[in-house]
Amino acid sequence: MPQALALLQKYWKHNKFRSLQSEIISSVLSGQDTFALMPTGGGKSVCFQIPALINDGICLVISPLVALMKDQVANLQQRNIKAIALTGGIRSEEIIDLLDNCQFGNYKFLYLSPERLQSDWILDRIKSLPINLITIDEAHCVSQWGHDFRPAYLKISTLKEHFPKTPFLALTATATERVKMDIIKELGLHQPKIFEKSFARENIAYMVFEIEDKIFRIEQILKKNPEPSIIYVRNRKSCLDLSSQLQALGFKATYYHGGLSSKEKDKNMQSWMNEEVQVIVATNAFGMGIDKPNVRTVIHIQLPENMENYYQEAGRAGRNGERAFAILLSSPSDIIQAKNQFITVLPDKKFLNLMYIKLNNYFQIAYGEGINEQFTFNLHHFCLRYEFPTLKTYHALQFLDRQGIITLSQEFSEKITIQFLIPSKEVIRYISLNPNDQEIILAILRTYPGIYEMQTAFNIQLISKKSHHRESEVVTILEKLKDKGIIDYHSKNNDATIIFNEVREDERTINRVSKHLENQNQLKKDHLQAVVAYVDEKSICKNKLILKYFGEIVTTDCGICSFCITKKIKKKDVSLLSNEIIKLLENEDLNSRDIQNKTKNNPEEVIFVLQELLENNFILVKPNNKYTLKI
Incomplete structure (x- = not known):
């Protein structure tokens, strides 16, 4: 590994590799498919950048994160290493020029998103490049059991057909055993060498x-x-x-x-x-x-x-x-x-079926037709027409996309901003003269306290829920206030594109994928329950x-964690502090900040002792978040 170490010293100014880096580099240089699980901050990028510099040709890096691609390309360029990223927003003519540079300009790294591989002409151009290594970053995205599944990752394995002798390197910072095995299977890794660094961060x-x-x-x-x-x-x-x-x-x-x-x-x-x-x-x-x-x-x-x-x-x-x-x-x-944020927004089979039928009706697709038809699509308008909750509908569309029933472009959004142009006392006067508008306007003012000072991003669904009015009614009020010069209201639509990949079959289509939906929803619930268990x-x-x-x-x-710190609190100290808190609560109800100030103890000790007193039924927490003695 002398050449690899020399490159590390030359470009990264380090005199030795971190744990597992040299082993992973050796595996890649031997031409072996490799899986590496290295927790955050473990130095994953060096594991593919150094082998790519040693070998002739170019390293293809597949990553889902535009910010990460831009950051790594900038870092490589600062080291005078030639690298390119095909990120979103680049016109086809520019992509052609960039790929020409990769082919004839002695570039060492080509970064792109997995979605780019779904363009046949881009894939054809990549096939002609002298690829020496294919690196899949954030590889957990290939697994439906992972926390960040992206269907485009499932297409990466097709590169094996075009580059059978080129090693694959799958990198991830977070993967359970189940996800690890799924990554290896879905990427088609051939007898990979597996490297796993401990998740322990001792500091x-x-x-x-x-x-x-x-x-x-x-x-x-x-x-x-x-x-x-x-x-x-x-x-x-x-x-x-x-x-x-x-x-x-x-x-x-x-x-x-x-x-x-x-x-x-x-x-x-x-x-x-x-x-x-x-x-x-x-x-x-x-x-x-x-x-x-x-x-x-x-x-x-x-x-x-x-x-x-x-x-x-x-x-x-x-x-x-x-x-x-x-x-x-x-x-x-x-x-x-x-x-409410992560679970209640998940679509069940009944909602998915209804949404799919309405989606076809929206575009006037007849039963048995629709395959390969493409439409522009505005999520907000669709949800308004059928009175669907926006987030649940979005998750349902994402699920259909992942199952290949539709292809949904991800750029859509409706960005709404508003700002009140008249003083608050004039707004109150308007409300008194227009009582039918009161609930919606008050919901807006309570939700966005800075709305008088600046243009403020606005969530129609949230205001609809808080004011107990339909979203269409909120929009009507906004338009009315804008016409009267009371608010500055901007609504910018970025329409999505939907391609229907199958003929319309309504329930038959949804029945075929409903088991996957149940599994996905259960996985989300299990993930959140693991967080709750960690906290509790x-x-x-x-x-x-x-x-x-x-x-x-x-x-x-x-x-050094919160549990270990509480263990260090002496029993004598606990007893003394418990008695002190009880005496304070005999005189008045107090919150934890009051108790901490009055006892002069550190927050960890106060919280620990309050928890002990709660569990032993000596005290209660009132709705105003103050502690009181249990009678």
Whole structure:
């Protein structure tokens, strides 16, 4: 491996490989199909970049993440290594030029999404390239048992027919045993060498705290750890709201979500990467390909969808090897909210069948017809016409796409923004004169507090639900307010394309795939239940729980997680603090912040003792989140 080590020193300025890197590189260089499970921050990219540099030809890298592709191409180009990415938005003429460069310009890396392989002419051009290695990044996307299945990954195995002697390298950071075997099968790997790195991150303290005042706890954490931090939230509105709250508390904070323009995303991300701000509040759209070594804390303030996502997001902390914290703040209502977001939006067989029939009716496709017909499609208009819930309909369409019944382009959305143009007192006056509009307008004002100051992204379905009015009625009110000059209202449609791949057979079509739907829905439920079990389990080391989920069994506690910390609290201290809290509650009801301030104890100890008192029925939690003595 002297040549590989020389390249590592020349281009990456490292004097030795990390764990398993040299073994994986040797396997690839020997021409062997290879599967590598390397948790977040393990250095997966070097495992294919160095073999590709050693061998003649070009390395084809298949990745689902545009941000990751752009980041890796930029890093390679900075090292004077020739690399190209075929990302979305590139015209056919440009793609032809880029592929010509790959063929005749001595390029070493071609990055593309799996969806690109579905274009026959692109596949034909790739067949003519001198491919020395085919790398499949985020390989868990090929498995229907994985947390991020993408149907286009199932087409990758066809490359084996065209490149039978070219090694495949499948890379993933998160895969259970079942998913691992599915990856090997679906990609058609031939007697692959398998390398698995432990999921243990010994420098990360996994913390779970059940509290009622999350903002106060975040404030404590960020003051105690002033280094760079990421806070993950569930939706775009929470990004803006929490970022604003943190700024009001004196923290330098920004935000990142999928609804921002590319310019805004880059600006906000760079301000955090350059440490102009301490905190970036983000949805799960942020993080892939972001390698900032000195992130001190990663905080989740709502339950993640599954343990795979949580492990990847938490793993963005402490990549420099120093002590870091992955903190999950939970409250009793979080489980209900998570079920509403992740489970109730799943379509069942009855809804899928109805939606499929209406979809065909929408495009006037007769029974027994429709194969290979293509249409433009607006999801929002379709849902309005049939009064379908938008998210459930979207998941149903995605399922039909994954089963090959339809092909659905993914660019569609309806971006709505509004801003009130008149002062709040004038809005109140309008409401008094137009009482029929009151419920919808009040729902808007309560949901979007910053709507007077700036153009605000607007969710029609959410306002419909909160105001107890149909979505069509919300749209009517918006148009009316716009006409009267009360709001500035913009609605921009990006239509999707739907191709029907089969003739219309209604129930016969849905019956054929209904078992897959049941399995998929159950998998989602199992994934969320594993998260709930991780949060609820209070008698086992959190590190042990994470490793067990991924199939690793360890016998010793980590010593630094929230469970291990509570074990270190002396029994005498527990007894004293318990008595002190009970005496305080004899005089008045208090929340955990009040109790912490009055007892002068650290948050972990207070929460631990409050939990003990709750479990032993000494105290109760009232609806206002205050603790009171049980009578």
